[in-house]
Amino acid sequence: MTKHYTHEPVLPKETVDHLVTDKNGIYVDGTLGMAGHTSRIISELNKKGRVLAIDWDPEMIGLAKKRLSDQGKEATIVQGNFADIDEILPRENITKVSGVLFDLGVSSLHFDKPSRGFSFKHDGPLDMRISPENPLTAYTIINKWPYEQIEHLIRISGERFSSKITKLIVREREKNTIVSTSDLKNLIEKHFIVRQDKIHPATRTFLALRLAVNSELDNLLKGIHSATHFMAKGSRMCIITFHSLEDRIVKETFKSMVKLGGWELITKKPVKPSDEEVAGNKRARSAKLRVIERTEV
């Protein structure tokens, strides 16, 4: 039986309220996912308004198309990397937009589907690619990359025990190939105490691998810069982050845009989900929404 995957959009009302300033405008949703935000943006627009939605993962595109057509809603949907917005928009004959949204990371489907290999909660291959066209997998990093490179990527994810974990990986792979998410999780669990009141000791290693496999932080920076070329006066960029590494990039980049001139920070402090939202959607607990507006072109 096929499993029915769902994904609750995070900060749905807050995001759409900040993003949509012109009901006849063109909006870019750079992270379509299951179309939760796209669907809500479409609902806000007049007939002349339009959404161009991008996702890197063809599986998400298929699900989003079905979802939107079930709701009787239309968007222009493109499979691609939001870092390439400067190539995607001209192909769609778009020169100016009224708003851009990035709801970063991966969707619940990615975590919940074992074959995608994103989560240590399921046994699956060490894959973690958002796009199947990406030549790099977590398997390659874990089994082929040198100690220094693995240690570095785990360390910058904020893992205090990066050298201990990397030593375990390198020692293990000399004896056995580390094939699955369970192999990696069990290896870490054998040498760390798992406590219910603390994050699992494999959490940061899995995050580090996902970020590296998909060049997530590079794509974020490139995506922000590419999108700015198309933003009309009064348009807004809304970015939802889920961990401090990406939030720091958004915060610092927005700050330097304001300093350069022509931009105003709309959210002096990031917008966070209410207790009520977090109670209904655990994924929302670490979400932060930051918004910037173009004041001059």
Ligand SMILES: C[S@@+](CC[C@H](N)C(=O)[O-])C[C@H]1O[C@@H](n2cnc3c(N)ncnc32)[C@H](O)[C@@H]1O
């Ligand atoms: C958090 S989910 C978005 C959920 C969506 N807002 C919703 O309400 O259903 C992030 C999505 O962005 C996609 N994604 C991640 N990195 C991407 C990139 N560089 N370019 C395009 N899509 C990307 C993932 O495949 C995933 O579907």
